[in-house]
Amino acid sequence: MRALSPDSHFEVLFDHLPGVSFFAKNLEYKIVSANRAFWERLGCSSEDEVIGKNDYELFPERLASKFRSDDEAVIQSGEPKLKIVELFFNLQGLPDWYFTNKFPVFGRDGSVIGVMGTVQSYSGEKSALTPHLQLDRAVSYIRDHFQEHISMTDLAKRTGMSVRQFNRRFREVFGTNPSTFLIKTRIQAACEDLRSSDRQISEIALDYGFCDQSSFTQHFKTHMGITPARYRKEH
Structure with a gap:
């Protein structure tokens, strides 16, 4: 940021805090x-791949x-937003809960010149997830069994809600329906396999819960914008 020496590299400090991601943005x-x-x-x-x-x-x-939306609120108010509970994909491509803390960055003249924050796994602190615990049962089940056949009826039962209530609540929290969430989870996990293995795409498709390679390719292109073969070539 402008108020700091370009040689400060204070973000390196966070490399010594296990499981903590750090970022800073300008106005x-x-x-x-x-x-x-x-x-x-x-x-x-x-880092060069994300700068700018x-x-x-x-x-x-x-x-x-x-x-x-959160960044704008912090910059406009000059006040931090703490312990924002959000769902991200972890390094294994699986959904997990995280806490995000955001703080305004001030220049030497006292004006806000950006926003910075940390993202950290909740590390088992289930109490902070109380408003989402019902859905967490479904998310945890998807995370552990996404390679298997999963019915929306079964997921709804695990949350203690009707299918209609489950779908509505899930969309309110995650902005998508549980079926799409399941497909995205499978695709994220398949991405890691495509990057790290030489297995046949048809084999990967079946292993991650798709009925065949054609279905996998169709869903993959819808969510990733490219085919699995091209994704593998580019990564």
Whole structure:
């Protein structure tokens, strides 16, 4: 940021705090600093790949819109927003709960010149998730069994809600329906397999709960914008 020496590299401090991602953005909401945990979680190989980018270039639109709204609130108020409970994909491509803390960054003249924050796994602090615990049962089940056949009726039963209530509540919290969430979870996990293995795409498709390669390719292109084969080639 302008108020700091370009040689400060204070974000390196967060590399010594296990499980903590750090970021800082300017008034244009572009990343100006990030620690290793932050850019590695995005699948990048260096900080340079995220510097100068905004959330819409790094995250799905629903998440980016939520992040932008929180950033705007912090910058406009000059007050921090603490322990925002959010769901992200972890390094294994599986959904997990995180706490986000956001703080305004002030210049030497006292004006707000940006926003910075930390993202950290809730590390088992279930009490902080009380408003979401019913849905957490479904999310945890998806995370542990996404490679298997999962029915929405069964997920709803696990939350103690009717299918209609479950779908409505899930959409309110995550901005998508549980069926789409399940598909995205499978695709995120498949992405890791495509990057790290030479297995046949048809084999990966079946292993991650898709009925065949054609179905997998169709869903993959819908959510990732490219085919699995092209994704593997580019990554």
